[in-house]
Amino acid sequence: MIRVCIFLALLSISFADNVKFKDCGSVVGKINSVDVNPCPTEPCQLKKNTNVTISMDFLPNSNSATFKTVVHGIIGGVPVPFPTANGDVNPPVPIQQNQKITYTNAIFVEPAYPKISLVVKWEIQDSTGKDFACFVVPAMIVG
Numbered sequence: 001m002i003r004v005c006i007f008l009a010l011l012s013i014s015f016a017d018n019v020k021f022k023d024c025g026s027v028v029g030k031i032n033s034v035d036v037n038p039c040p041t042e043p044c045q046l047k048k049n050t051n052v053t054i055s056m057d058f059l060p061n062s063n064s065a066t067f068k069t070v071v072h073g074i075i076g077g078v079p080v081p082f083p084t085a086n087g088d089v090n091p092p093v094p095i096q097q098n099q100k101i102t103y104t105n106a107i108f109v110e111p112a113y114p115k116i117s118l119v120v121k122w123e124i125q126d127s128t129g130k131d132f133a134c135f136v137v138p139a140m141i142v143g
């Protein structure tokens with residue numbers, strides 16, 4: 001019984017932050033999953049003065065010597081560039097076709113950001129600017 005409870009608890013933890021995302025044009029790859037941590041309820045509440053971690057599994061279907069992370073907050077339809085905490089530290093390059101990639105990065109929610117709803121658009125681009133992965137998740141900035 002205890003074992004079952006522990007198993008269920010682990011299960012709920014590991015799936016708690018797997019968010020619903022919309023693909024926004026992963027032309028040279030396929031996204032398997034996106035995690036936002038913490039994000040216990042959707043839309044994800046991005047708390048000011050905290051780091052929010054993004055993890056994603058994706059499968060590239062072309063090779064690239066480099067990659068680039070591009071993040072925007074879409075506010076009222078207008079994309080605003082969003083800095084990431086870790087820049088382009090991972091995944092390891094070169095990126096190879098059909099090798100699953102687990103990508104992790106974070107954003108720091110600046111205290112100065114306004115409390116608004118937005119859509120986070122996250123792109124991983126290859127060396128020619130094509131998206132290995134592009135997803136959007138609805139979010140809101142909270143105090």
Ligand SMILES: *[C@@H]1O[C@H](CO)[C@@H](O)[C@H](O)[C@H]1NC(C)=O
Pocket residue numbers: 049050051085108
């Ligand atoms: C957020 O992450 C950065 C970089 O890893 C770190 O320096 C900073 O202390 C973190 N801030 C908080 C509030 O956890």
